[in-house]
Structures are given as structure tokens and as C-alpha cells.
Amino acid sequence: DQQVKQNSPSLSVQEGRISILNCDYTNSMFDYFLWYKKYPAEGPTFLISISSIKDKNEDGRFTVFLNKSAKHLSLHIVPSQPGDSAVYFCAAGTNFGNEKLTFGTGTRLTIIP
Amino acid sequence: DTEVTQTPKHLVMGMTNKKSLKCEQHMGHRAMYWYKQKAKKPPELMFVYSYEKLSINESVPSRFSPECPNSSLLNLHLHALQPEDSALYLCASSQVRGGRIWKYFGPGTRLTVL
Numbered sequence: 639d640q641q642v643k644q645n646s647p648s649l650s651v652q653e654g655r656i657s658i659l660n661c662d663y664t665n666s667m668f669d670y671f672l673w674y675k676k677y678p679a680e681g682p683t684f685l686i687s688i689s690s691i692k693d694k695n696e697d698g699r700f701t702v703f704l705n706k707s708a709k710h711l712s713l714h715i716v717p718s719q720p721g722d723s724a725v726y727f728c729a730a731g732t733n734f735g736n737e738k739l740t741f742g743t744g745t746r747l748t749i750i751p
Numbered sequence: 752d753t754e755v756t757q758t759p760k761h762l763v764m765g766m767t768n769k770k771s772l773k774c775e776q777h778m779g780h781r782a783m784y785w786y787k788q789k790a791k792k793p794p795e796l797m798f799v800y801s802y803e804k805l806s807i808n809e810s811v812p813s814r815f816s817p818e819c820p821n822s823s824l825l826n827l828h829l830h831a832l833q834p835e836d837s838a839l840y841l842c843a844s845s846q847v848r849g850g851r852i853w854k855y856f857g858p859g860t861r862l863t864v865l
Contacts, residue, residue: 670852672852672854674856679839679859679861680859681755681757681839681841681842681843681856681857681858681859682794682856683856684853684854684855684856687851687852687853687854688851689851689852695851727793729793731852738796738799738807738809739794739854741794742793743792743793744793
């Protein structure tokens, strides 16, 4: 049972435009969510997180939106840059802090110069 | 410093060998993790240490043995592995601060079992 889903395996966006990566989850017990960026053969790079008590969190070019009623979160990258090309994973966890993280299957983002 | 370091970067071992993977962080995080990642798949949790005590073991075979000697170090001891254990092994650490969580991964150890 895939509790965290990223339904778009790939996404191409023009440089300078907005990239929107989507993630859906089924477990209503998740109380925090994270986004990671990953290059091949490297560990995931933490980007941004959000707890379930918020609906938006911003950090530089990255903004994460959480819609709890729809069990949906999204990552917005504005403006998109060529260095943003990578695989992006969303992840969700419970007991805010030390517990298991469930990852989505990833979306490959390609930024077109 | 938001770095989690892992050694070695690459490891090739036979099925009868004993080896160890090492992970280190100096961010004061009290939760540390081992994940396993196969190609084109998301990371899968293996173990969680919280305050140097094993809090989660995701039914990992006993040929993988974790150890947390202190709050900055996490080891994964390997013995009698199988070729299907070949994967990228990731260490992570996390903390909650100001109502937000930060969880950082190391670069991983690429393990090949012959």
C-alpha cells in the first residue's frame, strides 16, 4: 500500500518559470512532511518541511503548501533554475520528530534552459 | 554545519566478509537513522536510534547489526551479506526545532556484495 504518492514521474519546466511538484498521501496520522532533492548515486538533500498545523512554509525559492482536507501537498520552485534538475521526493512522518519517514516514488524535474 | 558524513563512499565485499559502515554528525541531533535504497526506488527505513537507543527495527535481517556508540556516531555492521543486499546505504539524522523538523541525509555508501 503506497501511502505517499507522486503521480507524475517526470516534469519539464522552462528556466525562470514556476515548477510545481505534487504529492498525495492517504494516512491521516502523518503530522509532518518533507521535500528532498536527489541526484543519482547521492543521498537526498533536505529542502523544506512543514508540520500538519500549518498550510504553507517558505524558504527562499521553495514554498511548500499543505492541504490537509485533500491530503495533498505541493512544492513550488520559483524561479526554476537549471541546477534544480533532479529527482524530488516528498516524505511524510508521524510523531513529529523521531519516527519513520515514508517516501513517495519521486518526480524527475528537468529544467529546460 | 548541516552535514552528515558517511564512510566509506564505496564498498565491495564478498558474502563471507565482515565490514562496517560509519556515519557521523555534529549537529547535536539525537535521532539517527539507517536507510537502504535500491536503484529507482525511494529510501527504505532500516533502523532508528533515538537518544542512542534503538527505537525502530524494520524487520531487518540479523546480518545487519546497527550500533550507536555515542550521540554523534552510528555504525552498521555487515556480516554474511547476500548479493541482493547490494544497494546505497544512507544515514540520516534529525531534530525538531521551533516547531519544524530538519532531517538530513548523508551522501551514502554504495555497497556491492559479490
